[in-house]
Amino acid sequence: MCSLKKHYHIKILEQQLSVLSDSGDEHVARVIAYVNEKLGEIKGKSENVNTNTLHVVILAALNIADEYLQLKGKREEIGSQLENRCEKLIHLINEVS
Numbered sequence: 001m002c003s004l005k006k007h008y009h010i011k012i013l014e015q016q017l018s019v020l021s022d023s024g025d026e027h028v029a030r031v032i033a034y035v036n037e038k039l040g041e042i043k044g045k046s047e048n049v050n051t052n053t054l055h056v057v058i059l060a061a062l063n064i065a066d067e068y069l070q071l072k073g074k075r076e077e078i079g080s081q082l083e084n085r086c087e088k089l090i091h092l093i094n095e096v097s
Helices: 025-045 053-096
Strands: 006-012 015-021
Touching: 006 025, 025 053
Parallel strands: none
Antiparallel strands: 006 015
16 A cells, blocks of 8 residues: 655744645654754753854754763663563474474
């Protein structure tokens, strides 16, 4: 089944944008809320009230990338642990058989 892309009118850092996505409305809303939350955290931590918007966006992107890479590493670690356990179980089953 081919899913069609849908237009979304979103607001990020007071900027209106039009984007296409083949994800559902709920997912798109969660992504927008997450990005706005991260941007708000960076702006809130900024010592300079006049922090350049580009700097805020870059710092938020770096934070999101860091979170992603940490989660990706954990997923790979868990996958490796599961693979090792499966191999041990297969070995035990073969010994019993």
